[in-house]
Amino acid sequence: MQTQLADFIRDTPDGREADEILRNCVHCGFCTATCPTYQLLGDELDGPRGRIYLIKQVLEGHEPTEKTRLHLDRCLTCRSCESTCPSGVQYGRLVDIGRHVVETKVPRRGADRAVRWALREFVPRAGLFGAAMKAGRMVRGMLPETLKDKVPLARPAGPWPRPRHGRRMLTLAGCVQPSMAPSINAAAARVLDTLGISLQEAPGAGCCGAVRHHLNDHEGGKADMKRNIDAWWPVIEAGDIEVIVMTASGCGSQVKDYGHILRNDPAYAEKARKVSELTRDISEVIVAEVDNLARLLAAKGNRRTPLAWHAPCSLQHGLKLRGGVERLLDAAGYDLTPVRDAHLCCGSAGTYSLLQPELSHTLRDNKLAALCEGGAGAIASANIGCITHLQAGTQTPVRHWIELLDSRLNGFPA
Structure with a gap:
């Protein structure tokens, strides 16, 4: 062109x-x-x-x-x-x-401008978002359906193993996941602990920067990225961790891009490149341990169970990771049902479900129809946005695949 x-x-x-x-x-x-x-x-x-x-x-x-x-x-x-x-x-x-x-x-005006400002300033702040989520759950029964969809019921996180292994990795808490589904990172920590790896969160790290960046506040997004780099850098520089593990594929896709986004920042370009280089999706880490995992799972004698798998766009198109989660779920005793048009988006897409609700809900309905055609009793995914969005449209349980793996490996209910 x-x-x-x-x-x-x-x-x-x-x-x-x-x-x-x-x-x-x-x-x-x-x-x-x-x-x-x-x-x-x-x-x-x-x-x-x-x-x-x-x-x-x-x-x-x-x-x-x-x-x-x-x-x-x-x-x-x-x-x-x-x-x-x-x-x-x-x-x-x-x-x-x-x-x-x-x-x-073409500056925005009125309600459109106000809503986007609120999303940029509210969602990335984990403390503020968590307080609002707690308040929302207290009055959930009185909320209109459009808001109730965004306030999932609380699930217990369960114990986080104490650091006890020579192999250590960092993970990102993020902005919405700690309050919406703290069970995800806790399950990841338990699974990795069973495999001989200690997982830890760095104080001070928060939103990956995707919310502000994709709402056209590029400087705000970069500020979030730099805060995370600052929080992670001491343990990276000391060589205390192997990799940075992402349990939300949307965050993983963004953090993998830090090196590109901050390439022209003289103070952060090299640090950002290193962070991107160290970043791994949780599936990449566990696939590398699949032989050990298969041995541990075989000892549990898990029965085969049908399961529908929704690969988030950030996993299959952003990170270009396909087949890894499927291999792990198969090892854990799950038979994945066929899913029509598996490459298509579920309609969550960060804040898209709030800003384009009609299109988002149509895409969700289409995706759920495809996921449920195989008759599975549960749906697995790999991103908090997809999980919350899909769960709002169905009574079928939707869980992060690491929670299902934790259930089969450690017996913690998913």
């Missing part, structure tokens, strides 16, 4: 990156076949190729409109198009640049 970027962005870091991404696009349209919003709306401008054209026009100096912004807002940033693209177009990075530019040229 030929480009002639406008002066306002041509020689900036974002401009140079956007120009390279745009030039890789060959207009083939393969991406439209796997785009969830294009499949629902049938509008070229609600698919990756159309959005790429819109972004190109804006970066070449055409004035965007609220309609331009709407088509970009409707994108889930699921990155399914990246998995399909034969030219390797990094659409996720391009749409972040495009949205940020359009936001400055």
Whole structure:
């Protein structure tokens, strides 16, 4: 694709990156076949190729409109198009640049502006979010359905093993997971402890930065990233940990990108690169221990159980990890049922379910129908956003796969 970027962005870091991404696009349209919003709306401008054209026009100096912004807002940033693209177009990075530019040229007003400000300032603060979640659970029965969906019932975390192994790893608590599902990180700690690895959370680390970054507050997102790097750096520098483990694939996808996002920051570029290099999804860590795990599980004599597996977009398209969780669940005695259109997004996509509820709920209903076709009595996933979103639409239990593995390995109820 030929480009002639406008002066306002041509020689900036974002401009140079956007120009390279745009030039890789060959207009083939393969991406439209796997785009969830294009499949629902049938509008070229609600698919990756159309959005790429819109972004190109804006970066070449055409004035965007609220309609331009709407088509970009409707994108889930699921990155399914990246998995399909034969030219390797990094659409996720391009749409972040495009949205940020359009936001400055077409400012939001009224309720839309207020809601997005509240999400940027409220969700990333784990303490504030946790207090609100606790209050919400106290009055959950009186909440309207749209809010009740976002207030899951509390599940006990269970014990966190004391550090006792020579092998040690860090994990990220995150912003919403500690209050919505503290059982996830605790289950990960118990599983790793059984495998001879101690897991710890670093005080001071919090939101991975994805919430603010994807709501076009790039500087706020970078501040969150730098705070995490500062919290982790002493143990990284001392060589006390092997890797940084992510139990939420959405956070993992973001932290793996720290090195790229902060590449031009003289104080943090090298540290960010190191953090990204050390970051692993929890499935990668346990797959490396699969022989030991299989031996421990075999001793438990677990029966085979049907299970529906939803691979989050951040896992299969962002981190490009496929097959690892499936292998671990199979070893734990779960028979995974076929899932139609498994590559499609469930509609959660961070704050998308709050900002685009109609599209989000349609995608969720479609995903749940596909997941439940095989008759499994439970659904597993790998990201807190997907788990909460799916659970709000079904009575079938939805759990993080590490909780199911913990249940089979250690007997802790999932």
